Amino acid sequence: MNGATTGAGGSLGGRTRRRVEVRLDEILNVTLAEIERVGLASVRVSDVAQALGVSTGLVFYHFNTRDELVAQAFSHAVELDLVRMRKAAAKAHDAAARVRAVLRTSGPTGSAAGWRLWVDGWALAQREPHVAAELRRLAGEYRAELQAAIEAGVAAGDLRCPDPASSAARLGALLDGMSVAVTVQRSMTRKQLRQWMEEAVDRELGLG
DSSP: OHHHHHHHHHHHHHHHHHHHHHTHHHHHHHHHHHHHHHOGGGOOHHHHHHHHTSOHHHHHHHOSSHHHHHHHHHHHHHHHHHHHHHHHHHTOSSHHHHHHHHHHHHSOOTTOHHHHHHHHHHHHHTTOHHHHHHHHHHHHHHHHHHHHHHHHHHHTTSOOOSOHHHHHHHHHHHHHHHHHIIIIIOOSOHHHHHHHHHHHHHHHTTOO
Protein backbone atom coordinates (compact mmCIF):
# COMPACT_ATOMS: atom_id res chain seq x y z
CA MET A 1 0.00 0.00 0.00
CA ASN A 2 2.86 2.37 0.82
CA GLY A 3 4.43 1.64 -2.55
CA ALA A 4 1.16 2.40 -4.36
CA THR A 5 0.71 5.62 -2.42
CA THR A 6 4.24 6.72 -3.18
CA GLY A 7 3.78 5.96 -6.85
CA ALA A 8 0.58 7.95 -7.09
CA GLY A 9 2.07 10.81 -5.11
CA GLY A 10 5.16 10.78 -7.28
CA SER A 11 3.04 10.96 -10.41
CA LEU A 12 0.94 13.80 -9.03
CA GLY A 13 4.05 15.55 -7.77
CA GLY A 14 5.64 15.22 -11.19
CA ARG A 15 2.64 16.79 -12.86
CA THR A 16 2.62 19.59 -10.28
CA ARG A 17 6.32 20.29 -10.76
CA ARG A 18 5.98 20.41 -14.53
CA ARG A 19 3.01 22.76 -14.23
CA VAL A 20 4.96 25.07 -11.92
CA GLU A 21 8.07 25.06 -14.10
CA VAL A 22 6.03 26.10 -17.12
CA ARG A 23 4.79 29.12 -15.18
CA LEU A 24 8.20 30.47 -14.13
CA ASP A 25 8.82 32.76 -17.11
CA GLU A 26 5.19 33.84 -17.02
CA ILE A 27 5.53 34.89 -13.37
CA LEU A 28 8.59 36.99 -14.21
CA ASN A 29 6.96 38.58 -17.26
CA VAL A 30 3.84 39.50 -15.31
CA THR A 31 6.01 40.90 -12.51
CA LEU A 32 7.74 43.16 -15.04
CA ALA A 33 4.36 44.29 -16.35
CA GLU A 34 3.29 45.12 -12.79
CA ILE A 35 6.53 47.04 -12.20
CA GLU A 36 5.84 49.08 -15.32
CA ARG A 37 2.25 49.70 -14.19
CA VAL A 38 2.73 50.71 -10.55
CA GLY A 39 6.47 51.21 -10.08
CA LEU A 40 9.08 48.99 -8.53
CA ALA A 41 8.54 50.02 -4.92
CA SER A 42 4.78 49.38 -5.10
CA VAL A 43 4.77 45.90 -6.63
CA ARG A 44 3.01 43.32 -4.45
CA VAL A 45 3.14 39.55 -4.77
CA SER A 46 -0.63 39.43 -4.38
CA ASP A 47 -1.03 41.68 -7.45
CA VAL A 48 1.28 39.46 -9.50
CA ALA A 49 -0.67 36.38 -8.42
CA GLN A 50 -3.99 38.04 -9.24
CA ALA A 51 -2.79 39.06 -12.69
CA LEU A 52 -1.75 35.45 -13.31
CA GLY A 53 -4.96 34.02 -11.89
CA VAL A 54 -3.06 31.88 -9.37
CA SER A 55 -2.53 31.82 -5.62
CA THR A 56 0.25 33.73 -3.92
CA GLY A 57 1.51 30.34 -2.76
CA LEU A 58 2.40 29.41 -6.33
CA VAL A 59 4.49 32.57 -6.66
CA PHE A 60 6.22 31.84 -3.36
CA TYR A 61 6.90 28.30 -4.59
CA HIS A 62 9.60 29.87 -6.77
CA PHE A 63 10.52 32.97 -4.77
CA ASN A 64 10.87 32.96 -1.01
CA THR A 65 10.31 36.69 -0.67
CA ARG A 66 9.05 39.66 -2.64
CA ASP A 67 12.62 40.99 -2.82
CA GLU A 68 13.78 37.78 -4.45
CA LEU A 69 10.95 37.99 -6.98
CA VAL A 70 11.88 41.58 -7.87
CA ALA A 71 15.58 40.75 -8.18
CA GLN A 72 14.85 37.82 -10.48
CA ALA A 73 12.49 39.95 -12.54
CA PHE A 74 15.31 42.44 -13.02
CA SER A 75 17.63 39.67 -14.09
CA HIS A 76 15.02 38.25 -16.46
CA ALA A 77 14.39 41.63 -18.08
CA VAL A 78 18.04 42.34 -18.72
CA GLU A 79 18.78 38.81 -19.92
CA LEU A 80 16.11 39.37 -22.57
CA ASP A 81 17.76 42.67 -23.46
CA LEU A 82 21.18 41.00 -23.65
CA VAL A 83 19.86 38.39 -26.06
CA ARG A 84 18.42 41.13 -28.25
CA MET A 85 21.66 43.12 -28.06
CA ARG A 86 23.83 40.13 -29.00
CA LYS A 87 21.60 39.28 -31.95
CA ALA A 88 21.82 42.87 -33.21
CA ALA A 89 25.61 42.88 -32.78
CA ALA A 90 25.96 39.57 -34.62
CA LYS A 91 24.16 41.03 -37.65
CA ALA A 92 26.50 44.05 -37.88
CA HIS A 93 28.54 44.20 -41.09
CA ASP A 94 31.69 45.67 -39.52
CA ALA A 95 33.31 46.50 -36.17
CA ALA A 96 31.99 50.05 -35.92
CA ALA A 97 28.48 48.87 -36.72
CA ARG A 98 28.77 46.23 -34.01
CA VAL A 99 29.69 48.85 -31.41
CA ARG A 100 26.79 51.03 -32.52
CA ALA A 101 24.42 48.07 -32.40
CA VAL A 102 25.39 47.36 -28.79
CA LEU A 103 24.83 50.99 -27.82
CA ARG A 104 21.60 51.34 -29.79
CA THR A 105 19.99 48.29 -28.18
CA SER A 106 21.19 49.42 -24.73
CA GLY A 107 19.47 52.81 -24.92
CA PRO A 108 15.79 53.77 -24.82
CA THR A 109 13.78 52.26 -27.66
CA GLY A 110 10.07 51.94 -28.33
CA SER A 111 8.09 52.86 -25.24
CA ALA A 112 11.36 52.83 -23.23
CA ALA A 113 9.72 50.60 -20.61
CA GLY A 114 13.05 48.89 -19.99
CA TRP A 115 14.73 52.19 -19.23
CA ARG A 116 12.01 53.23 -16.82
CA LEU A 117 12.63 49.94 -15.04
CA TRP A 118 16.35 50.73 -14.76
CA VAL A 119 15.74 54.27 -13.52
CA ASP A 120 13.25 52.97 -10.96
CA GLY A 121 15.78 50.36 -9.91
CA TRP A 122 18.59 52.88 -9.44
CA ALA A 123 16.39 54.89 -7.10
CA LEU A 124 15.37 51.84 -5.07
CA ALA A 125 18.95 50.51 -4.99
CA GLN A 126 19.92 53.28 -2.58
CA ARG A 127 18.01 51.47 0.17
CA GLU A 128 17.65 47.92 -1.20
CA PRO A 129 21.03 46.10 -1.30
CA HIS A 130 19.70 43.15 -3.31
CA VAL A 131 18.54 45.48 -6.09
CA ALA A 132 21.86 47.35 -6.02
CA ALA A 133 23.82 44.12 -6.35
CA GLU A 134 21.70 42.92 -9.26
CA LEU A 135 22.01 46.24 -11.07
CA ARG A 136 25.80 46.23 -10.68
CA ARG A 137 26.03 42.71 -12.04
CA LEU A 138 23.80 43.34 -15.01
CA ALA A 139 25.39 46.70 -15.84
CA GLY A 140 28.73 44.90 -15.84
CA GLU A 141 27.46 42.49 -18.48
CA TYR A 142 26.41 45.36 -20.73
CA ARG A 143 29.81 47.01 -20.31
CA ALA A 144 31.61 43.74 -21.08
CA GLU A 145 29.67 43.35 -24.33
CA LEU A 146 30.59 46.87 -25.40
CA GLN A 147 34.27 46.42 -24.52
CA ALA A 148 34.41 43.10 -26.37
CA ALA A 149 32.99 44.72 -29.50
CA ILE A 150 35.62 47.48 -29.36
CA GLU A 151 38.46 45.03 -28.72
CA ALA A 152 37.40 42.89 -31.66
CA GLY A 153 37.45 45.93 -33.94
CA VAL A 154 40.89 46.97 -32.71
CA ALA A 155 42.27 43.45 -33.20
CA ALA A 156 40.93 43.42 -36.76
CA GLY A 157 42.55 46.79 -37.48
CA ASP A 158 39.22 48.45 -38.16
CA LEU A 159 39.14 50.67 -35.05
CA ARG A 160 41.76 52.87 -33.40
CA CYS A 161 41.39 52.81 -29.64
CA PRO A 162 44.36 52.67 -27.23
CA ASP A 163 42.21 51.75 -24.22
CA PRO A 164 39.02 49.80 -25.07
CA ALA A 165 38.05 49.45 -21.40
CA SER A 166 38.11 53.21 -20.81
CA SER A 167 36.30 53.91 -24.06
CA ALA A 168 33.59 51.40 -23.16
CA ALA A 169 33.24 53.04 -19.73
CA ARG A 170 32.94 56.53 -21.19
CA LEU A 171 30.47 55.53 -23.90
CA GLY A 172 28.39 53.56 -21.42
CA ALA A 173 28.28 56.43 -18.94
CA LEU A 174 27.39 58.91 -21.66
CA LEU A 175 24.55 56.69 -22.85
CA ASP A 176 23.27 56.24 -19.29
CA GLY A 177 23.22 59.98 -18.64
CA MET A 178 21.56 60.91 -21.92
CA SER A 179 19.01 58.10 -21.57
CA VAL A 180 17.95 59.53 -18.20
CA ALA A 181 17.70 62.96 -19.84
CA VAL A 182 15.41 61.48 -22.50
CA THR A 183 13.20 59.24 -20.38
CA VAL A 184 13.02 61.12 -17.06
CA GLN A 185 14.08 64.74 -17.43
CA ARG A 186 12.73 65.08 -20.99
CA SER A 187 15.49 67.65 -21.56
CA MET A 188 16.65 66.17 -24.85
CA THR A 189 15.19 64.19 -27.72
CA ARG A 190 16.01 60.71 -28.92
CA LYS A 191 17.23 62.24 -32.17
CA GLN A 192 19.76 64.27 -30.22
CA LEU A 193 20.76 61.20 -28.23
CA ARG A 194 21.43 59.23 -31.42
CA GLN A 195 23.39 62.08 -33.02
CA TRP A 196 25.57 62.75 -29.99
CA MET A 197 26.25 59.07 -29.43
CA GLU A 198 27.32 58.73 -33.07
CA GLU A 199 29.73 61.64 -32.61
CA ALA A 200 31.09 60.14 -29.39
CA VAL A 201 31.65 56.75 -31.03
CA ASP A 202 33.54 58.40 -33.88
CA ARG A 203 35.79 60.26 -31.42
CA GLU A 204 36.46 57.27 -29.19
CA LEU A 205 37.19 54.82 -32.00
CA GLY A 206 39.12 57.08 -34.37
CA LEU A 207 36.40 57.16 -37.02
CA GLY A 208 36.02 60.94 -37.29
